[in-house]
Amino acid sequence: MAQKDDLxxxxxxxxxxxxxxxxxxxxxxxxxKKARAYVPRLAIQAPGAVDARKRKAALPLAICxxxxxxxxxxxxxLLLDCCYHSGELEVDWDGDFWADxxxxxxxxxxTEENREDYPxxxxxxxxxxxxDTLGCRKGKHQADxxxxxxxxxxxxxxxxxxxxxxxxxxxxxxVVPAAVSRHLAPTKKTSDASSSGKQIFGGASTSVxxxxxxxxxxxxxxxxxxxxxxxxKPVILE
Numbered sequence: 747m748a749q750k751d752d753l754x755x756x757x758x759x760x761x762x763x764x765x766x767x768x769x770x771x772x773x774x775x776x777x778x779k780k781a782r783a784y785v786p787r788l789a790i791q792a793p794g795a796v797d798a799r800k801r802k803a804a805l806p807l808a809i810c811x812x813x814x815x816x817x818x819x820x821x822x823x824l825l826l827d828c829c830y831h832s833g834e835l836e837v838d839w840d841g842d843f844w845a846d847x848x849x850x851x852x853x854x855x856x857t858e859e860n861r862e863d864y865p866x867x868x869x870x871x872x873x874x875x876x877x878d879t880l881g882c883r884k885g886k887h888q889a890d891x892x893x894x895x896x897x898x899x900x901x902x903x904x905x906x907x908x909x910x911x912x913x914x915x916x917x918x919x920x921v922v923p924a925a926v927s928r929h930l931a932p933t934k935k936t937s938d939a940s941s942s943g944k945q946i947f948g949g950a951s952t953s954v955x956x957x958x959x960x961x962x963x964x965x966x967x968x969x970x971x972x973x974x975x976x977x978x979k980p981v982i983l984e
Contacts, residue, residue, distance in 0.1 A: 750892045776859070784809060787816045808889035812896045817887040828888070829881035830896050833872025835861050843867035 759767075772778040788807050808819035812830035837844070837856050844855055844867055861868055865877030873882040888894050 753891060776862070784816070808887070810887040810889065811891045811894045812885070812888050813881055815887065817889075819889050826884040826886060828885050830883055830885065831870045831872050831881050832883050832895055833870045835865070835868040835877050836871055838867055838869045838876070841867070 868877035
């Protein structure tokens, strides 16, 4: 929530204030390098190329926080032109890139600076590709860092794992419909019971005897049922 509030405050500042802050931050050589790289990419139209009314109506330019490309924020795009990685950059310890790097002399390897300067010495956890390869996912550009899907691989994996376990649980609790169960082959237990003239009711073995129909009845249903010892009273079928 704090990051979202901070971004909202930055978005609300005037262009003059933003310019002053950028100039100050460019004392850092890394920020200066990034700023210089984006100047020509954002200069889509030279000043004065369009009149003031068109400039006012133009949609603001933005830099995608997922892939780093420039785009027009608010423009309705049908194509998924953002290629990004949903994983994280991890050190490629098995490769040869860091073979001559002595951390005692050259400093630690696992740093954000090395990820930016030497991406080929890292790999993406989402696709196991080197850090300097094009994104393995496609989507829409995103200017809001709080809505970025970059680095969301672990969350996606946990959701997929949960969905998979839910599906397995559903499979275990499925009930075969009666219309289908009628066409299934009988089990050995029920087949044996049917062939011997016995049926299984709640674990009790019963034997059915046919007798003439009860007076006044037009059906041929059995009228007497001899029940095993597990039931206390005989049942008369009418």
